[in-house]
Amino acid sequence: MADYVIGGAIALAFLYGMKKVYLNASGKESCCTQGTCGCGCSGCTKGK
Amino acid sequence: MSTVSVALTGNPNTGKSTIFNTLTGARQKIGNWPGVTVDKRTGWLNYAGRAIAVVDLPGTYSVNARSPEEKIVSDFFATEKPDFIVDVIDSTNIERNLFLTVQLLERGIPLLLALNMTDEAEAKGIKISRRAFEEAVGMPVMMTVGKSFESMKQLLDVFTSSVMQTYEPSEELKAHIEKVEAIAASGAKDADEQIAAARYEFINHVMEKAVVYPDAENSLSDKIDSVLANGVLALPILFAIIYGVFEITFTHIGQPLADMLDELIGEGLTPWAEETLEAMAVSPWLKSLVVDGIIGGVGGVLTFVPLIFTLFFCLSFLDGTGYMARVAFIMDPIMRRVGLSGKGVMPLIMGFGCAVPAIMGARALDSNKDRMISILVTPFLTCGAKLPVMALFAAMFFPQNAADVVFMMYVAGVIMAIIMAKVLYSTTFADEESTFLLELPPYRMPDMRSVLLETWDKGKGYLVKAGTIIFAMSVVIWALSNFNMSGMTEEMNESFLAMLGAAMSNLFAFHGFATWESGAAVLTGILAKEAVVSTMGILYGVAEISTEAEDAIETATQLSTTMGAAFTMASALAFMVFSQLYTPCVTALGTIKKETGSWKWVGFAAGYTFAAAWVVSLIVYQVMVLLGYNY
Numbered sequence: 001m002a003d004y005v006i007g008g009a010i011a012l013a014f015l016y017g018m019k020k021v022y023l024n025a026s027g028k029e030s031c032c033t034q035g036t037c038g039c040g041c042s043g044c045t046k047g048k
Numbered sequence: 049m050s051t052v053s054v055a056l057t058g059n060p061n062t063g064k065s066t067i068f069n070t071l072t073g074a075r076q077k078i079g080n081w082p083g084v085t086v087d088k089r090t091g092w093l094n095y096a097g098r099a100i101a102v103v104d105l106p107g108t109y110s111v112n113a114r115s116p117e118e119k120i121v122s123d124f125f126a127t128e129k130p131d132f133i134v135d136v137i138d139s140t141n142i143e144r145n146l147f148l149t150v151q152l153l154e155r156g157i158p159l160l161l162a163l164n165m166t167d168e169a170e171a172k173g174i175k176i177s178r179r180a181f182e183e184a185v186g187m188p189v190m191m192t193v194g195k196s197f198e199s200m201k202q203l204l205d206v207f208t209s210s211v212m213q214t215y216e217p218s219e220e221l222k223a224h225i226e227k228v229e230a231i232a233a234s235g236a237k238d239a240d241e242q243i244a245a246a247r248y249e250f251i252n253h254v255m256e257k258a259v260v261y262p263d264a265e266n267s268l269s270d271k272i273d274s275v276l277a278n279g280v281l282a283l284p285i286l287f288a289i290i291y292g293v294f295e296i297t298f299t300h301i302g303q304p305l306a307d308m309l310d311e312l313i314g315e316g317l318t319p320w321a322e323e324t325l326e327a328m329a330v331s332p333w334l335k336s337l338v339v340d341g342i343i344g345g346v347g348g349v350l351t352f353v354p355l356i357f358t359l360f361f362c363l364s365f366l367d368g369t370g371y372m373a374r375v376a377f378i379m380d381p382i383m384r385r386v387g388l389s390g391k392g393v394m395p396l397i398m399g400f401g402c403a404v405p406a407i408m409g410a411r412a413l414d415s416n417k418d419r420m421i422s423i424l425v426t427p428f429l430t431c432g433a434k435l436p437v438m439a440l441f442a443a444m445f446f447p448q449n450a451a452d453v454v455f456m457m458y459v460a461g462v463i464m465a466i467i468m469a470k471v472l473y474s475t476t477f478a479d480e481e482s483t484f485l486l487e488l489p490p491y492r493m494p495d496m497r498s499v500l501l502e503t504w505d506k507g508k509g510y511l512v513k514a515g516t517i518i519f520a521m522s523v524v525i526w527a528l529s530n531f532n533m534s535g536m537t538e539e540m541n542e543s544f545l546a547m548l549g550a551a552m553s554n555l556f557a558f559h560g561f562a563t564w565e566s567g568a569a570v571l572t573g574i575l576a577k578e579a580v581v582s583t584m585g586i587l588y589g590v591a592e593i594s595t596e597a598e599d600a601i602e603t604a605t606q607l608s609t610t611m612g613a614a615f616t617m618a619s620a621l622a623f624m625v626f627s628q629l630y631t632p633c634v635t636a637l638g639t640i641k642k643e644t645g646s647w648k649w650v651g652f653a654a655g656y657t658f659a660a661a662w663v664v665s666l667i668v669y670q671v672m673v674l675l676g677y678n679y
Contacts, residue, residue, distance in 0.1 A: 002328040010338075
């Protein structure tokens with residue numbers, strides 16, 4: 001049971017992380033590591 | 049509860065953002081204005097039973113819609129009708145600030161004039177009569193100090209009042225507007241000049257009625273600038289300040305905190321996770337995934353959070369003092385020699401945080417040449433994600449001089465960027481001209497609240513990335529390092545990652561780090577630079593190793609069986625140089641595609657940085673070997 005719960009949680013977090021990788025690499029979302037312009041998500045095109 | 053909408057407008061450097069931060073605190077959201085990469089800052093608060101929504105418009109000098117910022121402000125006032133439009137004016141520079149004010153008033157926009165930084169004006173001996181100001185313009189005037197809560201409370205009292213309804217433009221302002229409309233209707237060739245002259249005439253009228261300047265004398269900022277920004281000492285002082293920032297980050301504050309966190313993860317979290325997972329009777333592979341993969345990978349990256357936040361705090365503090373604007377000025381002669389203007393320094397400084405906003409920030413540059421060169425050389429700079437790589441190797445292989453070595457890496461990145469800018473200028477973009485106009489704000493004591501908020505803004509992205517992208521990368525790296533064609537393997541040397549890394553490592557036969565582990569780290573580093581460290585963390589288990597110089601014996605013992613065995617001082621330095629200069633991460637490449645609109649430039653940026661890194665790293669290794677540091 002613990003395998004499924006922990007494994008499932010990791011799988012979900014993994015998919016979310018991979019989605020971020022895809023969005024960043026494709027230029028659809030440029031949430032950067034950090035910046036000097038108040039950049040939590042500078043250049044983010046989400047919700048445009 | 050009814051909502052009051054407030055818009056803050058004004059010139060850059062008037063303390064607008066400080067007012068915004070003091071009013072809204074952490075209740076703010078940073079997004080984008082539609083169609084452009086200019087930050088849209090919105091915030092909200094409750095006061096006296098009213099909800100107040102505040103938008104911080106970009107700082108502009110006019111509403112001529114020439115720059116993206118001006119267009120945003122112009123479009124905003126054409127379409128939005130907020131209850132209060134606060135025109136934030138720098139009280140030490142009223143005359144210039146009023147040029148924007150007059151333009152807005154000409155459009156019939158009612159303004160609440162906030163004469164900000166009145167404490168600085170007072171210190172300079174500038175006397176302002178609020179009543180005379182109100183009479184001259186016909187709009188309500190507030191005297192404010194952006195970082196003062198008392199001052200902000202007075203603003204909030206106004207926001208929840210009906211004060212705007214009792215004001216109307218002064219007779220002088222009405223006459224000015226009629227005059228401007230008549231000039232515009234006349235269709236005269238020199239209408240623009242005539243309108244500008246009329247504006248200054250009205251501004252002079254306001255100044256004469258309401259403002260008294262002290263006898264001309266050098267301001268404190270001018271005196272400081274005569275040392276910090278001019279003459280032979282400017283550059284050495286700049287380097288000394290940056291070096292001081294590194295000492296604070298890597299020796300005095302950031303590193304000790306990082307060591308504590310490292311210990312907490314290595315000696316607290318890891319054993320706890322192991323025991324808990326054993327108690328829950330999870331499968332051995334899952335335990336390995338959590339402990340070796342996720343804690344090893346993400347934990348290895350998280351260890352560097354104190355360094356990142358310390359560095360960004362220092363840079364935000366310097367920015368708050370007004371010194372960072374001087375850096376562009378000081379660097380202008382050097383930048384000119386490589387064909388760029390001093391203005392190009394600003395996006396490059398952003399590159400020390402992250403290449404992505406730096407590449408986007410290049411939009412502010414005037415010519416296409418400046419923009420392209422800036423975009424192409426930015427990846428050479430040490431972004432926050434490369435910092436952990438530098439910090440890890442410096443602490444392990446150069447423990448006595450860690451700060452100096454990391455500082456050298458930063459300098460190496462800057463020198464490489466300058467050299468490549470010169471090469472690109474002389475070859476690819478030789479035929480275009482550029483200009484440079486820069487405003488130097490006065491020196492001031494930074495508002496700590498704004499500095500801390502800015503530090504958090506810059507640093508939180510690192511935390512978010514650790515929890516998302518690095519998490520996913522760590523799972524992939526763990527899987528690749530624990531599986532091969534026959535399934536799960538105990539031997540990492542036979543894993544998929546070993547195969548991929550070994551293929552990559554062939555390129556580094558003469559660099560001293562031709563191991564499959566290094567090859568794998570280089571590969572994963574293209575996905576995200578932090579992944580270099582998380583890969584090392586998983587492959588060598590360094591997340592559990594203390595980097596305290598005092599624990600030399602223990603550290604040396606552990607290192608001899610892990611990374612220490614794989615690198616010498618020469619190959620470690622060569623690997624650091626390679627990591628510093630090679631192909632930017634996919635996020636940066638995606639941004640280059642978006643900004644240049646061309647896959648050709650993406651390919652060029654990826655390829656030429658790799659080639660440059662390969663060559664420089666090879667030279668560094670061979671020179672180090674010749675000097676006898678190959679141990």
